[in-house]
Each structure stands twice: as structure tokens, then as C-alpha cells.
Amino acid sequence: MKPYSIEKARNYINGAWVQSNSKEEIIVYNPATGERIGAVPSGSASDVDAAVAAAKKAFPAWSETPAAVRARYLFDLRNLMEAHFDELCSICTQEHGKTFEESKGDVRRAIDNVETAAGIPSLMMGQALEQVAPGIDCVSVRQPAGVFAAIAPYNFPSMVPFWFLPYAIATGNTIVIKPSEQVPFSQVRAFELISELKLPPGVVNMVQGGRDVVNALVEHRDIVGVSFVGSSPVAQHVYERASATGKRVQALGGAKNFTIVIDDCNWEKSVANIIDSAFACTGQRCLATSVVIGVGGAYDRLKRELVEQAKRITVGYGLDAGVTMGPLISETHRARVISYIEKGVKEGAELLLDGRDCKVASYPKGHFLGATIFGNVTSAMTIGREEIFGPVLSLMRADSLDEAIKIVNAHPLANASSIYTSAGAAARRYTHAVHASMVGVNIGVAAPMSYFGFGGAKGSFLGDLKAHGRESILFYTNSKTAISRWW
Ligand code: NAD
Numbered sequence: 001m002k003p004y005s006i007e008k009a010r011n012y013i014n015g016a017w018v019q020s021n022s023k024e025e026i027i028v029y030n031p032a033t034g035e036r037i038g039a040v041p042s043g044s045a046s047d048v049d050a051a052v053a054a055a056k057k058a059f060p061a062w063s064e065t066p067a068a069v070r071a072r073y074l075f076d077l078r079n080l081m082e083a084h085f086d087e088l089c090s091i092c093t094q095e096h097g098k099t100f101e102e103s104k105g106d107v108r109r110a111i112d113n114v115e116t117a118a119g120i121p122s123l124m125m126g127q128a129l130e131q132v133a134p135g136i137d138c139v140s141v142r143q144p145a146g147v148f149a150a151i152a153p154y155n156f157p158s159m160v161p162f163w164f165l166p167y168a169i170a171t172g173n174t175i176v177i178k179p180s181e182q183v184p185f186s187q188v189r190a191f192e193l194i195s196e197l198k199l200p201p202g203v204v205n206m207v208q209g210g211r212d213v214v215n216a217l218v219e220h221r222d223i224v225g226v227s228f229v230g231s232s233p234v235a236q237h238v239y240e241r242a243s244a245t246g247k248r249v250q251a252l253g254g255a256k257n258f259t260i261v262i263d264d265c266n267w268e269k270s271v272a273n274i275i276d277s278a279f280a281c282t283g284q285r286c287l288a289t290s291v292v293i294g295v296g297g298a299y300d301r302l303k304r305e306l307v308e309q310a311k312r313i314t315v316g317y318g319l320d321a322g323v324t325m326g327p328l329i330s331e332t333h334r335a336r337v338i339s340y341i342e343k344g345v346k347e348g349a350e351l352l353l354d355g356r357d358c359k360v361a362s363y364p365k366g367h368f369l370g371a372t373i374f375g376n377v378t379s380a381m382t383i384g385r386e387e388i389f390g391p392v393l394s395l396m397r398a399d400s401l402d403e404a405i406k407i408v409n410a411h412p413l414a415n416a417s418s419i420y421t422s423a424g425a426a427a428r429r430y431t432h433a434v435h436a437s438m439v440g441v442n443i444g445v446a447a448p449m450s451y452f453g454f455g456g457a458k459g460s461f462l463g464d465l466k467a468h469g470r471e472s473i474l475f476y477t478n479s480k481t482a483i484s485r486w487w
Contacts, residue, residue, distance in 0.1 A: 003030075004091045006038035009184045009208050011047055012191045014054035015201030020208060021046045026181050031097035031327045032317040034365025040184040043209015048176070048216035051205040055147040055174035056222050058202030063144040063172040067121040070170055073197050074118040077166075080193040081111050088189060090319065092157050095183045097326040097367070098281045099318035103158075109450070110162035110190070113468055116450040117166030123473050124171060136485045142477035144172030145248075146224035149217040151178045151238065153230040154329055155284045155389075157186035163454065163467040164227045169203055171476040176205045176223070178213050182329055218242040225475065227467065228252065229286075231387075232413065232459050239462040250463040250475055252286070252455050254387045255415035258408040259289040259444070260430060262401065263298040265420035270442065271305045277418070277444025279313055279371050282328055283337075283391040286456075287416040287438065287445045291377065291384060291394045293404045299397045303375050306393065307352050310371040316360050327367040328390055334367040337390030341372055344383040344394075350375035355391060379407055387413065401426055409435045415456035416446045437461070 008025060010017040020041030028037050041047075062070075081088065085107060092103035117123075126141040150164035161177050168175040179187040191206050207213050214234075218226055218241040225248040228238040235253035242249045259274060277289040294302040316323035328334045338356060345351055355370025369391055377384045377394035384394055398404035408417055418440035419430040427441045437457040440446030448454045448469065455466030465475040 001087065001090050003035075004037060004094050004185060006185060006188065008039045008041065009188050011051065011208055012195070012204070012206040013051045014205070015195070015199070018050070020044065022209065022212075026210065028095060028182065028184065030094050031329055032363050032366040034363070037095055037185065040181050040208045042181075043207055043213035045212065045216035047207045047209065048213055048220060051176045051207045052147055052220050052222050054202035055176055055205055058174045058200055059144075059146055062169070062174055062200055062203050065172065067124055067170070067172070070172060071118045071120050073199055074114050074166055074170060076197050077194060078111055078114045078118065080196060081107070081114065081190070084189070084193060088158060088186065091189050092186050093318040093326070095185050096154065096157050097318060097329060099323055099326050102281050102318070102326075106156050107158045109156075109159040112450040113162045114166045116468065117170040120170035123470070124477065126479070132483070136483060138481060138483045140479055140481040142171070142473065143480055145476065145478050146173060147222055148173050148175045148225045148227065148476065149178065149220075149223050150175060150227040151214055151217065151230065152180050154180040154182035155281065155286065157183035158190065160229050161187055161190075163229070165204060167468065167472040168476050169199075171473060173476055174203050174205075176207055176217065178207055178209065178217060181208065181210045184208050214238065215241070218247070219245050221245065223247060225249065227475075229467075235462055248463075248475065250455065250465055250467060251461070252467060253460050253462065254413060255286045255290070255456065255460055256385070256387050256411055256413045257287060257290050257416045257418075257436070258411070259292045259417065260295060260401070260404045260408070260419045261292060261298045261302055262295045262419070262421040262423065262426055263301075264422045265298075265442070266422065267301065267305065270420040271302070271309055273442070273444040274306065274420070275309045275313075278393040279310065279325055279391050282325055282369070284329065284389055285445065287447055289393065289418065289444055290388060291396055293396045293398050293407060295398050295401055295404055299395065303352060303395055306395070307373055310353055310373055310393075313371050315358050315368050315370055317363055317366065325371070325391065328369055329367070331367050333390070334369055337369060337388055337392060340383055340386070340388045340390070340392060344374050344377070344381065344392075347381045347383070349377045349381055349383060349394070352395075379410065385411075401429065405430065405433050409433070412459040413456070414458040415460040416440065418444055418446060
């Protein structure tokens with residue numbers, strides 16, 4: 001497959017590819033090779049105005065289109081994505097850096113959401129009860145609400161916009177997508193496939209760019225709701241600005257995911273699973289294990305075995321055979337992760353494995369960083385507290401499961417959390433007590449499938465209805481209840 005390249009990404013508005021009104025551009029490089037892939041416009045409020053106007057115009061007819069007809073477009077989209085699966089995966093690896101295998105997961109989850117949303121005639125059904133009083137019946141239905149916006153982060157270029165787009169249009173709404181300016185091309189290719197569907201113009205739109213586009217979307221008077229995924233400070237900003245202008249918001253923010261290990265776990269499987277959770281996608285997953293707490297005697301064995309296995313990770317370009325960990329997204333982010341490693345050393349954590357010297361000879365311009373593990377980390381240390389979003393794993397000790405739960409629940413972020421044990425009672429206690437709302441029992445990345453809700457708790461999620469699953473249908477619709485009597 002030849003390398004993906006594009007001069008400059010365009011916006012997709014009203015069923016056509018159009019140039020952005022902004023003159024400034026952001027250049028996108030392959031994070032492994034350092035080669036330029038293409039550019040993306042910085043974007044402007046007038047781009048957003050054009051996209052929202054198209055979406056608003058398309059809404060009345062689209063919202064009246066029968067659900068089964070809307071679903072047929074999604075069946076076709078699913079087939080097109082399947083037919084272009086390897087190509088979508090390759091673009092994902094080239095712009096993001098994750099391995100080809102990891103990109104398969106990214107694109108597969110995007111397709112999963114299209115498949116789930118294609119069940120909309122059943123998913124969108126309301127409730128009915130006859131005879132709520134003598135001769136009186138009651139029917140409650142879900143109706144589309146209008147124009148929505150979805151704003152995505154860089155770490156899942158294919159999947160995250162598809163947490164929203166399929167459900168928004170399946171429920172009869174129209175939408176404007178803003179991909180991450182760091183990884184815009186997976187969505188460009190996805191929208192090229194979407195353009196083959198011959199959807200009515202304006203049902204789906206895409207505006208490329210950075211914060212100016214976000215700020216125009218969250219304040220736009222013709223947008224009724226915003227789905228956001230990204231870091232917690234930006235989630236807070238989006239939540240405040242969008243709700244101040246009367247919109248419904250689901251804002252999925254950052255994470256600090258804790259994993260508990262009890263000595264009675266299946267060691268071989270658990271350690272392999274934790275390594276995958278911490279270092280796959282180079283630690284740039286919102287569900288990645290960031291801190292492992294060894295309970296009692298588990299700590300010393302964990303320390304030994306995790307370091308041993310992490311040394312087997314092969315860092316390189318994700319399209320090359322045998323590579324198990326790609327680069328970080330940018331040199332800026334690499335420098336940020338290294339500054340966390342430096343803070344860890346300075347604040348007294350025990351550096352058990354140091355990835356800072358990692359070099360990949362064939363790709364001197366890649367933003368590579370090797371797997372890094374710290375022991376004796378405490379919640380008071382910066383690396384024990386803040387989201388690092390890189391291949392850095394911290395080990396903590398706890399004397400008991402209760403102490404471990406206390407450490408986990410004291411953290412202001414609560415996205416995902418896992419426990420490794422063979423004891424049902426410990427697993428049950430943990431699942432019940434932990435604040436995180438995506439919980440894994442002997443599962444390192446507790447990512448709910450598309451037919452369940454996805455989203456964290458506390459500072460990791462602002463809003464009330466989560467992404468995909470049943471909650472997504474509620475987010476994208478208004479309820480209407482009709483009570484009738486016929487004399
Ligand atoms: P980010 O917050 O920097 O960017 C997310 C989006 O917000 C991008 O589209 C970007 O253009 C925009 N943005 C950035 N700064 C902005 C600003 N000041 N004003 C307005 N808009 C702005 O996030 P990222 O670095 O792209 O992604 C990584 C973060 O996303 C991590 O914190 C990770 O935990 C989080 N994340 C969370 C989930 C989840 O399900 N909770 C899933 C994936 C990623």
C-alpha cells in the first residue's frame with residue numbers, strides 16, 4: 001500500500017468538499033518517520049457557520065425520513081468501511097503512530113458502532129401503556145432534536161468520531177464532526193466513503209481545525225448538543241461554554257486508571273494483560289493502566305515480572321513487521337512525557353525501567369520512547385497523580401484491598417479501573433466500591449462494546465448521558481409523551 005499523502009484536508013459541507021476560509025494551516029507529520037503527510041486548515045468560525053447552516057437545512061427532511069430508511073445508509077457505510085478496512089488501518093497508523101494491529105482495533109470499533117446504530121428502528125422505540133385511566137392511553141416516543149456537534153481527540157482517529165456520528169444520524173439528527181487536527185486524515189478517508197452513500201446533503205458535515213472551530217461550535221446558537229472527547233481541562237471548558245448556551249453536553253475527559261493486583265491472580269495471564277493495558281498504543285489510551293497497586297505480597301512479584309515483560313516490547317514504526325509499540329504522537333508530547341519521568345526521579349520514585357534512551361535506527365526523526373516503569377510511587381508524587389498519557393507505568397503498594405480502594409477512590413479522575421484476582425468476593429467488593437464507571441475483572445482495558453454506554457465518572461466525565469449504547473439514543477433524542485382519550 002503506498003504511503004498516504006494529501007496536500008491539504010478540506011471540509012465536507014452540504015455534501016461537497018470545500019476549502020476552509022482560514023488561511024493558516026497545521027502540518028501533519030507521520031510520528032514514526034517524521035515525513036510530512038499533509039496539512040489541515042486551522043479552521044474558522046465562518047467554516048462552522050457554513051456547516052451548521054447546511055446541517056440545519058437538512059434536518060427537517062432527514063428527521064422525517066423513516067428510521068428503517070436511515071438505517072439502510074448505515075448498512076451501506078458498514079460495507080464500505082469493511083471493504084476499505086486495511087486502507088483505513090494503514091492511514092490510522094501513518095497519522096497516529098499506533099501499530100497496524102492496534103489500528104485494526106481502532107477501525108473495528110468504528111465499524112462496530114455503525115453496525116449497532118443500524119439497529120435504530122428497534123433502539124429508538126418508545127414506551128406505551130393503555131388504560132392509564134379508564135379509556136385513556138399513554139404513548140411516549142423519542143424524537144430527533146436538531147443539529148449536533150462532535151469534537152474528537154487524537155488517540156483514536158477512526159473510532160471516537162464514530163462513537164457519535166452513526167447514532168446522531170440514525171436517530172434523525174444532523175451533525176458536524178471536528179476531528180483532531182493532529183490526526184485529521186482517517187476521517188477524511190471515512191468521509192470520502194460517506195460521500196459515496198449519497199446521503200441528503202448536510203446530514204453529515206466535517207469541519208477541520210483546532211480550538212477556533214471548537215469555540216465556534218460550542219457557542220453556536222443553532223447547535224442543540226455537543227459530544228466531546230479529550231483532556232479534562234478542555235472537557236470542562238466545552239461543558240461550561242456549551243451548557244451556558246443551552247446545549248446538552250456529554251464531555252468525556254482525561255483519566256488516571258488504577259489496576260489492583262492480588263496475589264491469588266493468574267500471574268501469567270495477568271502480567272501479560274497489564275503490560276498490554278499500560279503500553280499498547282504507547283500508553284495513549286484513555287483506558288490505559290497508569291498505576292498498578294500490588295496488594296500485600298503481590299508487589300514484589302509484580303515489580304519483577306512487569307519489568308521482565310516490558311523489556312520484550314519492540315519499539316518502531318507500526319507498519320513494520322514485529323513492532324509492538326509505536327511512537328508518541330508528537331515531539332511536544334514526547335517532551336511532556338519525559339518531563340514526567342524526570343519528576344518521578346526527582347520526587348523519589350524508584351526508576352525500574354527507563355525508556356528515555358530508546359532509539360530506532362531506521363527512523364531517527366520518530367518520537368519514540370521506550371517502556372518506563374517506576375516502583376515505590378505514592379499518590380503524593382506527580383506521576384502518581386497526573387495523567388501522563390504515555391508509556392510510563394507506576395507501581396504502588398497497599399497492605400489490603402480496602403487500602404487499595406481508598407487510594408483509587410481518592411483520585412479526582414475515575415474513568416476505568418481493573419482488578420486481577422481469582423477470588424470472587426474480592427472482585428465483587430472492588431466492582432461495587434470503586435468510583436470508576438468502567439471496571440475490569442481480569443480485563444486490562446475495560447472498554448464497553450458499542451451496545452453499552454461508554455464514559456467515566458467524577459472529573460473524567462461531565463454530563464449525564466454517556467457515549468454509545470442506550471444512553472446515546474437518549475442523548476440524541478427528546479422524549480414526547482402523548483396521553484389520549486377518544487369519546
Ligand atoms: P485535547 O483536549 O488536547 O483535544 C481534544 C479536542 O479539543 C481536539 O479536537 C482539539 O482540537 C480541541 N482542543 C484542544 N485544546 C483546546 C482548547 N484550549 N480550546 C478548545 N478546544 C481545544 O485532547 P487530546 O490530546 O487530543 O487527547 C488526549 C486526551 O483525551 C487525554 O486526556 C485522554 O484521556 C482523553 N481521552 C478521553 C477519552 C474518554 O473516553 N474519556 C477517550 C479518548 C481520549
